[in-house]
Amino acid sequence: MAMSFEAGFKVLVVEDDPLIAEDLRILLCDNGYSVVVAHAKGEAVMHLTANKPDLVLLDINLGGGSTGVDIARWINANHPIPFIYLTSYADQTTLQQAKDTHPSAYLLKPFTGPDIKVSIEIALSNFYDSSATSPGLFDISILNSYLDSPLSEREIEILNGLNQGLSNKGLADNLFISENTVKSHLKSIFEKLNVKSRTEAIVRIRQLPLD
Amino acid sequence: MAMSFEAGFKVLVVEDDPLIAEDLRILLCDNGYSVVVAHAKGEAVMHLTANKPDLVLLDINLGGGSTGVDIARWINANHPIPFIYLTSYADQTTLQQAKDTHPSAYLLKPFTGPDIKVSIEIALSNFYDSSATSPGLFDISILNSYLDSPLSEREIEILNGLNQGLSNKGLADNLFISENTVKSHLKSIFEKLNVKSRTEAIVRIRQLPLD
DNA sequence: ACCAAACTCATACTTTTGGGTGATTTTTTT
DNA sequence: AAAAAAATCACCCAAAAGTATGAGTTTGGT
Numbered sequence: 001m002a003m004s005f006e007a008g009f010k011v012l013v014v015e016d017d018p019l020i021a022e023d024l025r026i027l028l029c030d031n032g033y034s035v036v037v038a039h040a041k042g043e044a045v046m047h048l049t050a051n052k053p054d055l056v057l058l059d060i061n062l063g064g065g066s067t068g069v070d071i072a073r074w075i076n077a078n079h080p081i082p083f084i085y086l087t088s089y090a091d092q093t094t095l096q097q098a099k100d101t102h103p104s105a106y107l108l109k110p111f112t113g114p115d116i117k118v119s120i121e122i123a124l125s126n127f128y129d130s131s132a133t134s135p136g137l138f139d140i141s142i143l144n145s146y147l148d149s150p151l152s153e154r155e156i157e158i159l160n161g162l163n164q165g166l167s168n169k170g171l172a173d174n175l176f177i178s179e180n181t182v183k184s185h186l187k188s189i190f191e192k193l194n195v196k197s198r199t200e201a202i203v204r205i206r207q208l209p210l211d
Numbered sequence: 212m213a214m215s216f217e218a219g220f221k222v223l224v225v226e227d228d229p230l231i232a233e234d235l236r237i238l239l240c241d242n243g244y245s246v247v248v249a250h251a252k253g254e255a256v257m258h259l260t261a262n263k264p265d266l267v268l269l270d271i272n273l274g275g276g277s278t279g280v281d282i283a284r285w286i287n288a289n290h291p292i293p294f295i296y297l298t299s300y301a302d303q304t305t306l307q308q309a310k311d312t313h314p315s316a317y318l319l320k321p322f323t324g325p326d327i328k329v330s331i332e333i334a335l336s337n338f339y340d341s342s343a344t345s346p347g348l349f350d351i352s353i354l355n356s357y358l359d360s361p362l363s364e365r366e367i368e369i370l371n372g373l374n375q376g377l378s379n380k381g382l383a384d385n386l387f388i389s390e391n392t393v394k395s396h397l398k399s400i401f402e403k404l405n406v407k408s409r410t411e412a413i414v415r416i417r418q419l420p421l422d
Numbered sequence: 423a424c425c426a427a428a429c430t431c432a433t434a435c436t437t438t439t440g441g442g443t444g445a446t447t448t449t450t451t452t
Numbered sequence: 453a454a455a456a457a458a459a460t461c462a463c464c465c466a467a468a469a470g471t472a473t474g475a476g477t478t479t480g481g482t
Contacts, residue, residue: 152457152458152459153458154458154459155458162410163414164414165406165408165410165411165412165413165414165415166410167408167410167438167439168438168439168440169438177459177460177461178460178461178462179461180460180461180462180463181459181460181461183439183440183441183461184459184460184461185459185460186439186440187440187441187442190440195376196440197376197378197439197440197468198410198439198440199373199376199377199378199409199410199413200376202376202410202413202414203374203375203376203413204376206417363427363428363429364428365428365429365430366428378468378469379468379469379470380468388429388430388431389430389431389432390431391430391431391432391433392429392430392431392432394469394470394471395429395430395431396429396430397469397470398470398471398472401470407470408438408469408470409469409470
């Protein structure tokens with residue numbers, strides 16, 4: 001099944017350098033992807049929620065405060081889709097942080113057109129084929145069908161964060177709420193899942209046939 | 212006496228070559244399966260009825276009259292459980308016959324430990340899809356192949372416990388060691404996995420292509 | 423016999439989690 | 453508009469988890 005992912009796939013490029021961004025845009029367009037470009041985290045998040053792209057190319061070294069890793073974490077917690085890091089260098093700390101966000105690929109500049117194309121193809125097919133390995137979003141309706149009392153949307157978001165191994169602090173930062181609020185949500189989540197700890201919660205939901 | 216987390220799945224190996232049979236037996240035992248070996252059809256059928264294994268590994272080219280396909284047909288007709296073909300070559304006729312018996316997998320020699328483990332896991336989970344799936348033991352060698360410094364056996368045991376959502380107390384009770392010892396092990400596990408908490412550890416290992 | 427690695431455990435301390443209670447603000451539904 | 457549900461947050465307390473350090477005991481290999 002040599003399926004092609006080119007037709008109609010939306011790619012979000014997050015790159016603060018306008019020259020590289022434009023290069024990428026042209027390259028991707030030439031390959032049949034529809035492309036949106038963002039230059040900063042806020043813009044990226046906006047496009048992610050509004051346009052729901054199928055894949056993201058992330059410059060890991062964005063100017064300003066937030067980095068590609070921040071965006072990756074946001075993606076994992078809120079809107080899990082495959083993303084590929086683009087970077088000009090790799091220091092160990094950044095690399096480890098990057099790895100922890102489970103990117104589909106990690107391309108070191110200078111990369112070629114074929115590099116990107118192949119990486120995108122692989123990323124897309126891996127992500128949308130194997131439901132088992134993807135630490136994906138939980139379908140709220142399916143998940144709730146197993147529970148006595150249903151989880152709210154926010155609770156699902158928290159649960160997704162848990163499932164990525166985030167701490168309470170991490171959850172709070174990701175969702176822009178206080179740690180106390182996270183605890184509050186967690187408490188009801190635990191009740192509803194009938195578990196007593198975050199680890200039990202993870203085990204519980206992962207053993208469910210959600211895929 | 213080591214393992215406290217056996218999956219308890221019984222595997223029947225049907226293989227006329229004693230060397231390969233023994234290799235398989237060891238490999239499977241190491242992965243926590245209990246293993247029975249048969250060398251011919253009659254013996255196989257005997258074990259199938261008497262021991263009721265959960266899965267069968269079938270050499271497709273048995274010496275003598277009957278083949279693995281014959282046994283597969285018997286299984287389908289009399290005692291439907293998942294089975295996997297093992298074969299050194301694939302001629303078209305045999306292959307087609309084999310396909311018609313709806314095997315769970317078809318492994319070409321030379322196959323590796325991971326090959327078999329993965330195929331078995333998939334076969335079992337597909338076949339017994341419902342609830343109490345095996346808590347998924349980790350293959351120490353596979354897991355270690357991803358790590359800079361390898362986990363010891365004891366550490367793997369702890370990790371398996373973590374993966375089931377056990378608390379430190381729970382781990383200590385299960386392994387008959389003190390909670391302090393558990394913490395001690397946990398500390399080195401976290402270092403080796405390069406994580407900072409049990410939840411991160413779980414996420415980390417589950418994201419690996421081990422099961 | 424000796425060494426190294428693995429396993430064991432303790433004590434003390436810090437940080438993170440989880441539980442309980444209660445309250446305010448949105449949002450949604452009736 | 454009133455009621456209900458969801459989301460937000462605070463404060464306090466207790467339990468669990470994690471860190472640091474040091475040390476005794478097995479076990480396997482040279």
